Amino acid sequence: MSEQNMAQGAAPAESTLVLEAALTPPDSGSSAWDNPLRDPRDRRLPRIAGPSGLVIFGVTGDLSRKKLMPAVYDLANRGLLPPGFSLVGFARRDWADQDFAQVVHDAVREHARTPFREEVWQQLVEGMRFIPGDFDDDTAFKQLKSAVDELDASRGTSGNYAFYLSVPPKFFPKVVQQLKKHGLADAPEGSWRRAVIEKPFGHDLASARELNRIVHEVFEPDQVFRIDHYLGKETVQNILALRFANQMYEPIWNRSFVDHVQITMAEDIGIGGRAGYYDGIGAARDVIQNHLLQLMALTAMEEPIAFDAGSLVTEKMKVLKSVKLPEDLGAHTVRGQYAAAWQGGEKVRGYLQEEGIDPASTTDTYAAIKLEVDNRRWAGVPFYLRTGKRLGRRVTEIAVVFQRAPHSPFDTTATEELGQNAIVIRVQPDEGMTVRFGSKVPGTSMEIRDVTMDFAYGESFTESSPEAYERLILDVLLGDANLFPRTEEVEESWRILDPIEEYWATHGKPAQYASGSWGPGEADEMLARDGRSWRRP
Structure with missing residues (x-):
């Protein structure tokens, strides 16, 4: 900008505003990726998820312990999750929230790719909740709905949730039907809900078509993210x-x-x-x-x-x-x-x-x-x-x-x-x-x-290189379906x-x-x- 323009109080050039935006940390409810001054093609800034939460069904399994929970921590440690990010576990265990937090802590300590930092962990643990129950347990899904509503109010997740089905395929229909029955699959206006499904996607063409039919009765095709971690x-x-x-x-x-x-x-x-x-x-x-x-x-x-x-x-x-x-x-x-x-x-x-x-x-x-x-x-x-x-x-x-x-x-x-x-x-x-x-x-x-x-x-x-699940979980939260x-x-x-x-x-x-x-x-x-x-x- 010329000295004359500066003296006249002219507005700074757009490129200057973009640079200033890049150097300004986002507040707790914003995403650097959502900044209106930021060109989405500008790779100088990382993609950061907006207000959101992740619900993991089958959270006690090996996949969750070795891959999913460490990936969530690594994303938080890299500054790619919002400060109010929330993690909800659902499984057949008689655990309280603090028990679940300890399980996540142990998994992160053992399997995370990035170094453990206490301040990152404390921010994450405040948003952790655990819901005990079976997939046909209506009471448990009512508790899940209450937990989601509470996190919206206390953590600012804005009604944005991804439901990760880390369970055998035979349970997919029951889980998605329960999500529909209890209003969890329906996003409030201006929010989103997404379903993440692990392979195998059926065991042959007929079963895959039937599975797709059941899932799409509850979630639209662009709401369904099929994980192929490769x-x-x-x-x-x-x-x-x-x-x-x-x-x-x-x-x-x-x-x-x-x-x-x-x-x-x-x-x-x-x-x-x-x-x-x-x-x-x-x-x-x-x-x-x-x-x-x-x-x-x-x-x-x-x-x-x-x-x-x-x-x-x-x-x-x-x-x-x-x-x-x-x-x-x-x-x-x-x-x-x-x-x-x-x-x-x-x-x-x-x-x-x-x-x-x-x-x-x-x-x-x-x-x-x-x-x-x-x-x-x-x-x-x-x-x-x-x-x-x-x-x-x-x-x-x-x-x-x-x-x-x-x-x-x-x-x-x-x-x-x-x-x-x-x-x-x-x-x-x-x-x-x-x-x-x-x-x-x-x-x-x-x-x-x-x-x-x-x-x-x-x-x-x-x-x-980040682990595959880091990239894929972040893409789910961003709604980017390129790799699914x-x-x-x-x-x-x-x-x-x-x-x-x-x-x-x-x-x-x-x-x-x-x-x-x-x-x-x-x-x-x-x-x-x-x-x-x-x-x-």
């Missing part, structure tokens, strides 16, 4: 940045250059104490139907017109609708169960010996399938998806493997140790990306060998998986594989038929 991971979101913010990758991201794509989610642990949930569900329903098909859609999709929920869903749905199953499901799909073996220096039990598992169970702990995307970009390029428990190590990655050079001037002996070029996106645990290519080995002879260039989040950025699968995506994913599950149900038993290995030999044979092999991460 979509909240920084490395998954980085797929879009890698492809569409750079010029060097997208021109070769197609059938003219790509040989095949492998998407792997491997775990080195067994089912633990989850027999009641896992048996009858299996690896394909638990992981492929949601996590891996979502990763595949992000890898294969066309560029969206904008980074918003509608545009992303449009492009992902084009991929899912284009997925073609192999004609011979016996040759191009594999399921397995881990068997007893030595792993990590200890003898571990096989799946059929796990506590609570029927010795005759045919539930898969390993699943591998071959899919194709029948469109112009990907025609003829196979996508191999695999997941399993008790595998060689814990890793999730997307490997885009390229065709070999069409002509080589080098002798065969010079390139005998040269593999195929690849771009590997490491989703977890060593978040980052690797580019594999051939390079000359130092020396007087011409010898070419694979080398890698690595990008690691931990080395390139000083700030550690829509109804149509869930149903289309079941359309893909159902024929495979139906085939497996009538064709023998799962193959056995040794714990600590990389799966059954049949999975290696599946790729060998195509002249390929699995990566060993």
Whole structure:
């Protein structure tokens, strides 16, 4: 601003006002994101949730203790929750508010990503309430309604609540119907109510449709947030940045250059104490139907017109609708169960010996399938998806493997140790990306060998990546649905998986594989038929 304008008392420029607003802390009832002078596209300020509260059903479960409650604390510790934020737990426990607060405190101390700060904790604990009861207990839901009204008055939550259903899917209908019955699903004028649903979203297409029907009788589609925590991971979101913010990758991201794509989610642990949930569900329903098909859609999709929920869903749905199953499901799909073996220096039990598992169970702990995307970009390029428990190590990655050079001037002996070029996106645990290519080995002879260039989040950025649940819970409170699968995506994913599950149900038993290995030999044979092999991460 010129001295003349200052002398005349002219209003400061808009950019100056925005900067001043950025430097002014919001008051207790405001959000920096809601500041009318702030351009929502300005990323200099973090997105901060407005007045709101979170109600967690099933708050005594492992998910809540290990992920949800620590994520709430980490958000508060980073200044991303309003001062009056409230947390209400609902479970079948004879607890008072202070008992619940102690449970949250212990979970935060053990599992939070950010350091514990007493002043942050004291601000959070003032807004904690606990409601004991069953899901069919009308009295408990009346108490929940009273608690919500009391928090609106004492904490300034303004009637804005997200209801997190951290419960088995069989309880979803009862909980949403109780919320409707007691007026909790209906937001006061100018406020919002949202439902957060954990996977699995049904166990097949028919059950998914029925579940969606029941939930949408109470909540509108834009009020329902289906959690797929993989979509909240920084490395998954980085797929879009890698492809569409750079010029060097997208021109070769197609059938003219790509040989095949492998998407792997491997775990080195067994089912633990989850027999009641896992048996009858299996690896394909638990992981492929949601996590891996979502990763595949992000890898294969066309560029969206904008980074918003509608545009992303449009492009992902084009991929899912284009997925073609192999004609011979016996040759191009594999399921397995881990068997007893030595792993990590200890003898571990096989799946059929796990506590609570029927010795005759045919539930898969390993699943591998071959899919194709029948469109112009990907025609003829196979996508191999695999997941399993008790595998060689814990890793999730997307490997885009390229065709070999069409002509080589080098002798065969010079390139005998040269593999195929690849771009590997490491989703977890060593978040980052690797580019594999051939390079000359130092020396007087011409010898070419694979080398890698690595990008690691931990080395390139000083700030550690937030946990997926931090990002997703904040997005729910902000009403940002970019990273949440829509109804149509869930149903289309079941359309893909159902024929495979139906085939497996009538064709023998799962193959056995040794714990600590990389799966059954049949999975290696599946790729060998195509002249390929699995990566060993």
